[in-house]
Amino acid sequence: MKLFGHILNVTEDLVVFKLFITRLISGVIVLAIAVAAMLLGGNILFAFVALISMIGLFELYRASGIEKKGPAIAGYIGALLYEMLLWAAVPEGELMAAAVGTLLIMAVYVFSFPKYKVNEIFCAVAGLAYVVVLMSFIYKVRMLNDGLYIIPLIFICAWGNDTCAYCVGMLIGKHKMFPRLSPKKSVEGFVGGIAGAVLLGLIYGRIFGAHLISLSVPMRDCAIIAGVGALIAVVGDLAASAIKRDTGIKDYGRLIPGHGGILDRFDSILFTAPVVYILAVCLGA
Numbered sequence: 130m131k132l133f134g135h136i137l138n139v140t141e142d143l144v145v146f147k148l149f150i151t152r153l154i155s156g157v158i159v160l161a162i163a164v165a166a167m168l169l170g171g172n173i174l175f176a177f178v179a180l181i182s183m184i185g186l187f188e189l190y191r192a193s194g195i196e197k198k199g200p201a202i203a204g205y206i207g208a209l210l211y212e213m214l215l216w217a218a219v220p221e222g223e224l225m226a227a228a229v230g231t232l233l234i235m236a237v238y239v240f241s242f243p244k245y246k247v248n249e250i251f252c253a254v255a256g257l258a259y260v261v262v263l264m265s266f267i268y269k270v271r272m273l274n275d276g277l278y279i280i281p282l283i284f285i286c287a288w289g290n291d292t293c294a295y296c297v298g299m300l301i302g303k304h305k306m307f308p309r310l311s312p313k314k315s316v317e318g319f320v321g322g323i324a325g326a327v328l329l330g331l332i333y334g335r336i337f338g339a340h341l342i343s344l345s346v347p348m349r350d351c352a353i354i355a356g357v358g359a360l361i362a363v364v365g366d367l368a369a370s371a372i373k374r375d376t377g378i379k380d381y382g383r384l385i386p387g388h389g390g391i392l393d394r395f396d397s398i399l400f401t402a403p404v405v406y407i408l409a410v411c412l413g414a
Contacts (some may be wrong), residue, residue, distance in 0.1 A: 203234040
C-alpha cells in the first residue's frame with residue numbers, strides 16, 4: 130500500500146509539473162506574440178487586437194449560450210463594423226459602430242419576439258462594450274504620442290500586479306479578500322500587487338523617461354498610471370471570475386494550453402488598457 134501511495138504521489142507531481150511546463154511555454158508564446166505586435170504597431174497590432182477581440186467575443190457569447198443565436202450574429206456584425214471604422218480612423222467611427230451594433234441586436238429582438246429572452250439580448254449588447262470596445266484601447270494606446278513606450282504600462286498594470294500579488298499572497302497572505310468570488314485572493318496579496326505595480330511603474334519611468342517626452346514627470350506619471358491601472362486590473366480579474374461563476378464554467382476556452390481562452394489571459398487587460406489610455410491623455414500624452 131505504501132508503494133502504491135508513493136507511486137500515486139509521484140504521478141500527481143508529474144502531472145502538476147507537466148501542467149506548469151505547459152502553462153510556461155504557452156504563456157511565453159502569447160507574450161512573445163503580444164510584444165512583437167506592440168513593437169511593430171500599425172496594421173500588425175490592429176490585426177492582432179481585432180483577432181483576439183473577435184475570439185474573446187465568441188468566448189463570452191459561448192459562455193452565455195448564445196454564440197450561434199441571432200443576437201450574437203448581430204453582435205459579430207457590429208464588432209466587425211467597429212473594427213473596420215477603427216482601422217479607417219473614421220471620426221466618431223467607433224461610437225457609430227457601437228450604436229449600429231446595438232440597434233442590430235435590438236432589431237433581432239423585436240422582429241423575432243418572443244424567441245429570445247431579454248438577458249440574451251443584453252448579453253449580446255454588453256459583449257460589444259466589454260470585449261470589443263475595451264480591447265480596442267490596446268491599439269488606441271499604441272497610436273498615442275510615445276505610444277510605443279506607453280503601451281507596456283498596460284501589461285505592467287495587469288500582469289505585473291498579478292505576479293506581485295501572487296508572490297506576496299503566497300508568502301504572507303492570510304486574510305481572504307473575496308472568498309466567494311476568488312478564494313485564493315488575499316488582502317495582503319492585493320496590497321502587495323498594487324505596491325509592486327507602482328514600484329515597477331517608477332522603475333519603468335526611470336529607465337524610459339527620456340522617451341516619454343509627452344508625460345510631464347515620467348517617473349511620477351508612470352507610477353500613477355501603474356497604481357491606478359493595477360487597482361482596476363483587480364476589478365477586471367474579479368469581473369471575469371464572476372461571469373464564469375454565473376455561467377458555470379471553469380475557463381472561457383482551451384485556445385491557450387494551461388491558461389484557457391483569450392478572456393482568461395486578457396481579463397485584466399480589458400480594464401487596464403482604457404485606464405492607461407485615459408490617464409496618459411490626461412497626463413499629457
